[in-house]
Amino acid sequence: MVQQKVTSLYKPIHSLHSRKISTFYKPFSYHTSSHSSSSQLVPSSIMTPDCFAVILDYLQDDKATLHSCVLVNRMWCRLAVPLLWSRPFNLVSQNKLNTIERNASLIISTYVNCFSDLERQRLIDEGFDLPLNYNKPFFDYTRYLRSMDAAMFDCAVQHWTKLNSHNSGCWFNTTAYMASLAFKRTIGLKSLNFTHMKDFSIESLDLSSSSSQALSKLSSFELIYYPTHSFFKDVTNTLNSIFSILAECATNLIDLKISINKRCAPPIDQIFRLIKSQNQLEILKTNEFWSVPEETEEFCAVLSTQAKSLRWLEFSEITYIPVELVRVLMTCHKLETLEFRGFDSLNLTSSSSLNNNYNDQNITNYDDNFDDYRLNIENLHVFRNSLPSTVINLLSLTHSQNLKKLAIEKATIEIIDTLQVYCPNVTNLSLCTSNSICPNHALFSFAVQSYLVNSHLERFTLRVFDEFCVDFVRDIVSTIPNSLRRLGLDFDLSIEDLRSVLECFKVEIHTLELHYSWKMDLQDFVDVINWYSEIINRNLRNVRLYLQDAHLNKDNSNILLNSVEKFRKNRTLVEKLVNENLCFEIVDLPNIPLS
Numbered sequence: 001m002v003q004q005k006v007t008s009l010y011k012p013i014h015s016l017h018s019r020k021i022s023t024f025y026k027p028f029s030y031h032t033s034s035h036s037s038s039s040q041l042v043p044s045s046i047m048t049p050d051c052f053a054v055i056l057d058y059l060q061d062d063k064a065t066l067h068s069c070v071l072v073n074r075m076w077c078r079l080a081v082p083l084l085w086s087r088p089f090n091l092v093s094q095n096k097l098n099t100i101e102r103n104a105s106l107i108i109s110t111y112v113n114c115f116s117d118l119e120r121q122r123l124i125d126e127g128f129d130l131p132l133n134y135n136k137p138f139f140d141y142t143r144y145l146r147s148m149d150a151a152m153f154d155c156a157v158q159h160w161t162k163l164n165s166h167n168s169g170c171w172f173n174t175t176a177y178m179a180s181l182a183f184k185r186t187i188g189l190k191s192l193n194f195t196h197m198k199d200f201s202i203e204s205l206d207l208s209s210s211s212s213q214a215l216s217k218l219s220s221f222e223l224i225y226y227p228t229h230s231f232f233k234d235v236t237n238t239l240n241s242i243f244s245i246l247a248e249c250a251t252n253l254i255d256l257k258i259s260i261n262k263r264c265a266p267p268i269d270q271i272f273r274l275i276k277s278q279n280q281l282e283i284l285k286t287n288e289f290w291s292v293p294e295e296t297e298e299f300c301a302v303l304s305t306q307a308k309s310l311r312w313l314e315f316s317e318i319t320y321i322p323v324e325l326v327r328v329l330m331t332c333h334k335l336e337t338l339e340f341r342g343f344d345s346l347n348l349t350s351s352s353s354l355n356n357n358y359n360d361q362n363i364t365n366y367d368d369n370f371d372d373y374r375l376n377i378e379n380l381h382v383f384r385n386s387l388p389s390t391v392i393n394l395l396s397l398t399h400s401q402n403l404k405k406l407a408i409e410k411a412t413i414e415i416i417d418t419l420q421v422y423c424p425n426v427t428n429l430s431l432c433t434s435n436s437i438c439p440n441h442a443l444f445s446f447a448v449q450s451y452l453v454n455s456h457l458e459r460f461t462l463r464v465f466d467e468f469c470v471d472f473v474r475d476i477v478s479t480i481p482n483s484l485r486r487l488g489l490d491f492d493l494s495i496e497d498l499r500s501v502l503e504c505f506k507v508e509i510h511t512l513e514l515h516y517s518w519k520m521d522l523q524d525f526v527d528v529i530n531w532y533s534e535i536i537n538r539n540l541r542n543v544r545l546y547l548q549d550a551h552l553n554k555d556n557s558n559i560l561l562n563s564v565e566k567f568r569k570n571r572t573l574v575e576k577l578v579n580e581n582l583c584f585e586i587v588d589l590p591n592i593p594l595s
Contacts, residue, residue, distance in 0.1 A: 053079050060086065081139055087147035087191075089156065104156030105163060108178065112160075114140050119181060126174075127167025142182055147191040153179065154201045175204035183210035188217035194242075195224040203238050207245045215249035222257040227264055236265050243270035247277045257285040259316060268295060272302045281306045285314035285339075293322075300324035307331040314339040317384075326373050326397065337405075338377050340394070342384035373397050379405040388414045395422040404428060410437050416447040420454065427458045430488075434465035445472035449479040457481055461488035461513070470497040477505040490515035490546075495524040502532045511542040533582055542583045 059065050060083045069080035088107045112120065112130065114137055124130050157175045165174075183189075192215075194202060202225065207215070223242070227235055239260070247270060256275070260266040266289045275281070284306070290299060300322070303310075310332045321343055329335065376399045385391050391408060395418060403423055407430040408415060419426070431448070438444045448462075460480060468491055480487070484507050493501065494517070512532075525545075533540045 049075060049079065052076075056080060056083055059083070081141075082144040085139075085141045085144040088141075088145070089149045089152040090147055101155055101159040104152060105160035108156050108160040109164075110137065111142050111178070111182065113137055114142050114185075115181060122177070123174075126165075126172040128161075128164050129166060130164070140185065142185040143187055145182055145186040146189060148182070148189055148193065150192070150194045150205045151196040151198075151201065153182075154197070154204055173204055175201070176206060179205045180210070183207070183214045186214050189214055190217055191220040192218055193220075193222045195222055197225060202235065206238065207242055210245070210249075212249045215246065217252070218246075218250040219253060220255040221246065221250065221253055222255075224257070224259040225264075226259075226261045236267065239264075240267040240270055243267055243274050247274040250274075251277050251279055253278050253281055255283040256281060257283075257314075258289065259285075259287040260289045262289050262291055272298060276302050276305050278306060280309045282309055283312040284310060285312075285316070287316040288318040296322055297324055300328050304328045304331065308334070310335055312337040312339075314341065315343070316341040318343045321394070323373075326375070329375050330373065333376070335375075335377055337379040337381070338375065339379075339381040340383070340385070343386075343390065374399050376402055378402055381407040383407075383409040385410050388412045391415050392418050395419075398422060401425055406430070408432070410434075412438055413440070413443050413447045416444075416451055419451050424454075425456070427456060427483075429455075429457055429459070430461040430463075432463040432465070435467075441469050441472050445475050448476050452476070452479045452481060455481055456483045458483055459486040459488075460484055461490075463488075463490035463515070467492060470500065473497075473501050474504045477501055480505065480507050482507055485509050486511040486513070488513035488515075492517045492519060494519040495521060495528055498525075499528050499531070502528070502536060505536075508537050508539040510539055511544070512540060513544045513546070515546045529582070529584075540582065542585070544585045544587060546587050 056066075056069065056079055059069075063084065066080045066084040070077045070084065089104060112123065113134055115123075120130055154175050157178050161174050194205070225235070225239070244267070256278070258271060268290055271289065275284070284303075290296060301324075303325075307328060311334050313329070313332070313335060318340070321340075329338070375397050380394075380398060380403060382391055382394065385408070388410075391410075392415060395415075403426055405428040406419075406423055406426050409432045411431040411433045416431070419429075433444060452460075457480070462476065470491075470493065473489075473491060473493075477487075477489075487505070487507075487509050489501070491497075498514075498520075529543055533543075
């Protein structure tokens, strides 16, 4: 009976328009049974505000539900408003009446109404048409700002300026003024994102005007900046200021992502200082923003200061992997995931000894003995790798007993052949290839089959960029081990090919992930899925279909776009037609991830 009462507490959350929910606020109480001398905790059918606040945290991405919560009563409103306005620019979307920019500018209008009379007067003096008589909001919404998307904020301010300013020649930096007030009023940002920024926009969000209170609670910071060539020299001081202030005020980052064009002279010392100043950095994603081997050594030394807390490391477009980095990685005992997005070679030698060869495009391994180096990681992702030998050398560094998840973008026969040696315990494998990487489909299929037969995979994803013989696809899926529970396929398969592949696939998986092909018809696809789940695999529970706007088959790009749009328009119809026992999901992704 107790279980039934506890479960019933959460049912009204799914129907938030019900006025009965407003009776939640009675405390839990102890009731002593007359038939027992001991006290028993019997939960009432009423929920406390603290409990409901915890539940609302799980709905912070659901804007519609939070809006409904605001309308219930005063207590619900006070709990929901801070969540609804904590990430306003992340939740903004386009609708039939307004564009994303228009809706974002409405947020700025609300912020302006929260400003003091003196702050509003400054805007009026600069040529903005603001009403003198207006209704002051009940809440100061700027206080609740926790996540700042700089690009969206700048876009929203610019659009608001066009709608409200009659002084087109004004040199007043509206974005900088708005940002300074937002940083001043917030009780603390948790996420700050500088991505997709235009050349001059980054100067508008100068952190020098922000208080230490605004940045002291920051847990996530992301900066991706690749300015045009003409703006390289103008951005140095701005970047230097951003990283210098963060190093002083934001010392509790959990997630840090940096990607900067090295040709714009990024403030390397200040970036290193920011990394070194962190107390418990868990996720670091960076590109090679430095230029000389000495700075590579310094980066490795800085990275070692976070060795006790790092769990995820990602490196993009690095020239080579030096021995100093490998040694630091060996000391990161909590490191779970290591990801490389483009590197040319693996060099087990000191960076300083490469001074004379740094600009040489044919850098080779100076020491081929990898026995002294072992990386204790669970997940390894390798994308945009150039040579198979570099991937094989990297695999040889991993501790074969601990590696569980492996994703390789440019999988060759040589790489797959080594998986049996270095990756015998992998349970999650993602492979991607193409005709240019592996033109011999028969040998590639045989290599994959040889590995699958002796594997214990639980999840397997195979993606081929070009046309691939369906016979080889059938051969591969026919050797998949019985331990598999999740299968992902991305080929240009026709409906007939998909049916023939699934027909020879006898493993009873619970999740099937497919990537939409321009050759698929909507109704035929639904029929094949229903046939497979009812006749071949009755244990299937989840089907996920990925739709992508961009496709590698350029000749059929227009056909694909039309087919994808048809799927989107008929999304509800497709979901209704699929077997009712299945959880069917259509996922819109511009770029399908390998893993």
